[in-house]
Amino acid sequence: MCGLTAVLSLNGPVSCPQCDNKTSPQALHRQMDESLDLVRHRGPDARGQWFSPDYRVGLGHARFSIIDLSPAGNQPFHDNEDTVHAVVNGELYDYEKYRAELAHEYDFKSNSDCEIVVALYRHYGISFVSKLRGEFALVLWDAKRKLFFAARDRYGIKSLYYTVVNNKLLVATEMKSFLPFGWRPEWSVGNLLEKGWLWDTQMYFEGVHRLEPGQYMVSIDFKAPEVKTYWDLNYPDKKTPVPQTEEEIILKLRELLLESVKLRLRADVEVGIYLSGGLDSSAIAGMTAHLIKQGELLGNDSSGDISKMSCYTIRFGKDSGVDESDIAQRTADWIGVDLHSVTMSEEEIAARFEDTVWFTEAPIPDVNGMGRIAVGELAHSHGKKVILTGEGSDEHFGGYPDMLSKVFLEPDLSWPPPPFEIPESSQLFEAGREAIPPPVQSPDSTKRMLNNSSVFARVNSFYNMPFASWTQKFATENPETAFAEHFGAQVLSNISDRWHPLHSASYQWTKSILVNYILRYIGDGADMVHQIETRPPFLDHHVTEFANQIPPSLKIRYDPVHKVLREKYILREAMKPFVTDEIMNRTKLAYLGPSTYRENGPLYQVVRNLLTEENVNNLGFVDWHQLREHIVKGFQEGDQRCFRSSLFVAQLVVLSQRFGVKTATDPLQTEKREADQGPGTIAVLQARSHLPSLAPHFLGHTGSIPWQVTRTPELGMS
Structure with a gap:
């Protein structure tokens, strides 16, 4: 809004x-x-x-x-x-x-x-x-x-x-x-x-x-x-037993989520639901239908007719490997509501590529942002202004493949041990199509800071483009250390000594990938392109403050019958009245767009038109010769790493052109050119290098922000 x-x-x-x-x-x-x-x-x-x-x-x-x-x-x-x-x-x-x-x-x-x-x-x-x-x-x-x-x-x-x-x-x-x-x-x-x-x-x-x-x-x-x-997010001491029973936790979680959905149904305009094949959006749809039966209004609709509740989904095509529309249709039929779908052909993805970057201001090498904008356009055409969505559930309840191993890093002393033997953790993990990236090589001190719970490998895997050689002077000795230290000493103390590793991973993910990717590129930034205000009931601090107290063993649980790990176990139990058996038993799949495209196809043409030698050199920090190889490998050979690298640089070109960004240059070469112009310039450069931190603001448009940042919660902590 x-x-x-x-x-x-x-x-x-x-x-x-x-x-x-x-x-x-x-x-x-x-x-x-x-x-x-x-x-x-x-x-x-x-x-x-x-x-x-x-x-x-x-x-x-x-x-x-x-x-x-x-x-x-x-x-x-x-x-x-x-x-x-x-x-x-x-x-x-x-x-x-x-x-x-x-x-x-x-x-x-x-x-x-x-x-x-x-x-x-x-x-x-x-x-x-x-x-x-x-x-x-x-x-x-x-x-x-x-x-x-x-x-x-x-x-x-x-x-x-x-x-x-x-x-x-x-x-x-x-x-x-x-x-x-x-x-x-x-x-x-x-x-x-x-x-x-x-x-x-x-x-x-x-x-x-x-x-x-x-x-x-x-x-x-x-x-x-x-x-x-x-x-700020907070979690209990991992050694403190949780006094509630499992049934009490289930009922309280259900109560809080129903209240959160109920609040978000209030509007003076039409309200709809985004529905995929996953637990989170299915639960939101099911709870909404339940509340309408209880007499709650669906936005400005006072009829109480569940059939007027509209759901929206994205079809990426049966052969894409990421299409969940059939499952969403079965859920909609079970609830008794209409499901409207938008089909994302490669032509549709290509047509929205540049605008998606401009509107979201988030260059993320995936095409799911284009799908999010398209489904918003469909909902807008039906008169919808408010849509309920499922973001935030995975962060609260251990829904990502990266988090599965974290539950076994330490025993969960807050909850009684199970009455059965859990097999070796290496036998349990199946990441599916969303492969877990390999860990980053970091100092032992960094691993200790994060208590081996780091999610930086996922952050680091977002893009790996070919930077020009001169940019290496900006490389830090270890980026994962910078990632860890960004959270501040108090949070790091909690991570290393107080929080269970699953909760530590949840904290890191919420503060990085959720806020800077999910909520921008496939959230508010994309939704508002066609005037859709999305409301995520899982991201309600009353829900969070309770969910964070739930023992890790109830978030990710080993199923000894089927011999699999069940992510978001406690949420599944809480949502059992509102979802189908199919959804209850289905393994989570992330919302990702297709990542294999033919050479000379519509998306290739858009990317190739953006990635000319002139446009890439105008960025100033990308190695053109290496990038050409990435384009070939990404589209001809199906190399996923190179495909995403090409996509990311193309998105940077869009930002460069539409924002009018100045070409980046090697600062040493710039200083050399200025030094060649005379000793006066050298004096200016030396003087600037000794200015206090406040000075960059008053010497030009940009610079370091001249204020202090403290992470001490002054007004309260969950």
Whole structure:
């Protein structure tokens, strides 16, 4: 839902005359309007902007109406004193409760769920963010306190990026919204080389960061902002026995999930379901049907007729090896609802290739993003605006092949041992088509930090493109160590000493692959292209805080009868009333697109047209000669590694062209050229090398963000 942009003029150092540049009010209004125009697909229903009287603060919002469709729900929101102003992207549940609690002290001007942000802030101060339940990104300005506040939901369902341009802090839903304000993107070569943008705050563009899940950013009196944590995942001590019985755990999990689905059915528009052949989406569909029978409304439909509940799925073709539409159809028939499918031919995939990269801003070498956009287009054509989805279940309940071995790394002391002998773990694992990548060679200290629970091998396998030789100067000694240390000392202490390895792996996956791949490329970034707001009931912090307490032995359980590991065992038991026997007994398969394409086919033509020698050299950091070999091996010989490498570089070319990214160059060669121009240039280079960390912002468009990040949960922890 929606897109937002915010601008804050920071205080600059006295020695920086260019930092005092004033942009005219007319220019600021134009920049804000152009910024919102770039995300008009996110907010076609209304647009609003507000600037402070001195034009040091600006808020912009493009609205997609879900709750309270009237103009009263348009943003920005303002309090009665016209001192607190806010823009919100997302959906906030439990808003009726807070409206009732605060009605005596705050004059609500709309029935929008998002207006509670202003009321809650006035009542609780910045701790209000811990009261919010749902998926959101928001920016708030308190004129009395000169306080600028931005926050992102607990899981990163909604995106929020920031950078500094000409001494202005820019915050936006999508990075492309920075362009009208004078941002000139440059590649972060080291970040791309080490895949840091898949797990760190720094993006693949220099000086562009994102708030991480459960974080907020605050600036007071136009000073450099600080980033802090208000919520984080937590797990119990692995040595502490769980007192509940298995039946009690099943019933409580079922209760919490039903409540989460119930909240997400509320909307003033039509609601549908994405349905695949897996447990997660099937359970969401089954619970929705159950709730409708209990009298709950399906969005704005008050008929109580289950047959009006529409489900949507993707067909990749029977020969693709990844098509689950037949299973989804059997589930829909069992529930008694219609299933609408979109068929993704190679032509359809190729036609959506470039736009998928532009809209999601996530270059991921898979074609499943194109499928997600296509099914959203189908749902949109049927009048749907809200769709319930199944993301987050695998992270909570050990659903990925990479996690299966983690349950056996240590005994589960929180749960009684089974009354049967478990065979050697090596005999149990069948990863299916989603092969587990080989472990990364890392120092023993890194393995100890992560207690052998690392999921970095999966992150590292996302792409392996041929980098130019000069980029190796950016290579860290061990990227897995950087990955581990990114989590901070307190989390690493929990991983090494307190959490069971399965929970440690769940934490890492949630903080990297879920937020930066799944929720962007096949989540909100793709869904909003055709104005579909997706709501994932598994990503509700009430559900998470209970699920994280469930013993690992109940998440992944050995079945001695069939002699197999059963992932998500406890979830299967909790969802038994809502799914078919086929779904109950089916092994999870990840949502992946086909990965074998013929040479000279539609996708090959798109990729080959993008990967010309000129386009690749314009990137500046890819070895063209090696890439040519990858293209041949990927399409002619079916080499999966080379296919994904070619796909990834083609996606970078799309970003390069549409964002207008400057060609990356070897910094040593650049310094040599500048040195050849005279001693004055050398003096400038030497002076710059000794500037404090704040300086890059005031010497150009980009640089390191000049604020501190702390992972100490200031406002609460699950």
